[in-house]
Amino acid sequence: MKQKRYITLLLMTALITGCASSGYRAPVVERGDAARTGIQREKDWRPEVYVVQKGDTLYSIAFNYGFDYHELAELNHIEDPTLISIGQEIHLFPGRTPSGSVAEAKAVETLVKDQPKVVKYAYSSAAMAQIEKVQEQKYSPPTVAQVDSRPEAIPDAKPAADEREESDETELGWIVPAQGKVIGEFSESANRKGIDISGTLGQPVYASASGKVVYSGSGLRGYGKLIIIKHNKTYLSAYAHNDKVLVKEGESVARGQKIAAMGKTDTDRVKLHFEVRRLGKPVDPAKYLPLGSS
Numbered sequence: 001m002k003q004k005r006y007i008t009l010l011l012m013t014a015l016i017t018g019c020a021s022s023g024y025r026a027p028v029v030e031r032g033d034a035a036r037t038g039i040q041r042e043k044d045w046r047p048e049v050y051v052v053q054k055g056d057t058l059y060s061i062a063f064n065y066g067f068d069y070h071e072l073a074e075l076n077h078i079e080d081p082t083l084i085s086i087g088q089e090i091h092l093f094p095g096r097t098p099s100g101s102v103a104e105a106k107a108v109e110t111l112v113k114d115q116p117k118v119v120k121y122a123y124s125s126a127a128m129a130q131i132e133k134v135q136e137q138k139y140s141p142p143t144v145a146q147v148d149s150r151p152e153a154i155p156d157a158k159p160a161a162d163e164r165e166e167s168d169e170t171e172l173g174w175i176v177p178a179q180g181k182v183i184g185e186f187s188e189s190a191n192r193k194g195i196d197i198s199g200t201l202g203q204p205v206y207a208s209a210s211g212k213v214v215y216s217g218s219g220l221r222g223y224g225k226l227i228i229i230k231h232n233k234t235y236l237s238a239y240a241h242n243d244k245v246l247v248k249e250g251e252s253v254a255r256g257q258k259i260a261a262m263g264k265t266d267t268d269r270v271k272l273h274f275e276v277r278r279l280g281k282p283v284d285p286a287k288y289l290p291l292g293s294s
Contacts, residue, residue: 044279052088057081059219063228065092066236066280068214070249082219168232172209174288175256177239178272179203182291186284193282194238194275201243201270205260207253208237208274208289216249223273224265229253236280240273241265 046065058081062069073081076091084090177197184196207229214236215228223240227247230236243263247253264270276285285291 045281046092046279048091048093050090050092052084052086052090054086056084056086057219058084058090059215059217061090063215063220063236063238063277064280066230066234066277067092068212068230070214168234170232172231172235172288173255174208174276174290175206176289176291177208177237177274178205178262180272183271184273186282186286188282194240194273195285197272197274199262199270199272201261201263203262203270204258205239205242205262205272207255207257207259208276209235210255211237211253213247213249213251213253213259216245216247218265222266224267225260225263227259229259234278236275236277238273238275238277240275241267241271 050061050065052061058069058072058078061067062072069081072078072090072092075094078084178199180197180199180203182195183198184192186192186195209229209231211229211231213227214230215226218225220226223238225240225242225245227239227242227245228236229239239260241263242260242265244261245259246261247259253259262270262272267273274285276283276288
């Protein structure tokens with residue numbers, strides 16, 4: 001009886017020890033910069049492919065999705081950016097290069113081996129000798145092609161849409177693009193995509209942040225003479241209704257550089273319409289500009 005109790009005690013001790021060693025532990029959570037600063041990065045909402053609708057231009061598609069139209073034209077093999085058609089698919093992101101080595105992608109040739117021929121003779125010692133002689137003459141080992149075992153160079157694969165780079169939220173140090181009174185405020189519900197700043201004809205318009213001019217022209221309806229600057233892979237800024245444009249597409253501009261003269265093209269009064277776009281979506285410029293100093 002004592003022996004049974006002793007064995008039972010040992011089993012219970014082992015069970016308790018096992019539970020303690022394999023008990024539940026709280027998961028370890030890595031807290032990155034976003035968690036430390038409280039910044040929530042918005043997921044890239046843009047589709048991989050956009051289907052052209054009535055009224056679209058390559059310029060407007062690029063603007064609405066935060067791209068340089070030159071890049072979209074090259075990606076989609078469009079020689080003339082003014083020629084796109086309704087229903088045409090516009091790829092916004094490069095696709096993935098097929099994985100695997102070049103050698104794996106090549107067709108594999110099958111080696112066909114010569115088989116020894118069958119020759120019938122009446123059985124005899126002489127016949128056996130003759131058969132062996134025929135086989136030696138007709139059959140030779142197949143030639144095996146030499147294979148270069150060195151790996152072939154594989155071109156760098158482009159990232160797929162689901163492997164896009166993280167948005168660049170670097171502080172750009174925005175400045176007010178023109179001196180004057182804000183006469184129109186941003187409103188998402190009213191579809192007002194930026195702010196309007198009043199001024200006088202010919203008044204200087206400045207780049208609100210450093211970047212590259214990705215559009216300069218009058219091809220977007222309702223904007224008049226328009227300049228679009230791409231600051232990084234996240235942000236664009238737009239400067240509309242200019243009287244004169246002083247920069248060209250592809251030109252790099254510095255923050256505070258004069259890029260245009262204020263005007264009233266495609267509008268009823270002299271003003272600058274200014275937009276900030278994040279991943280193509282209009283956002284309130286008041287969140288970025290020191291408007292108190294305008």
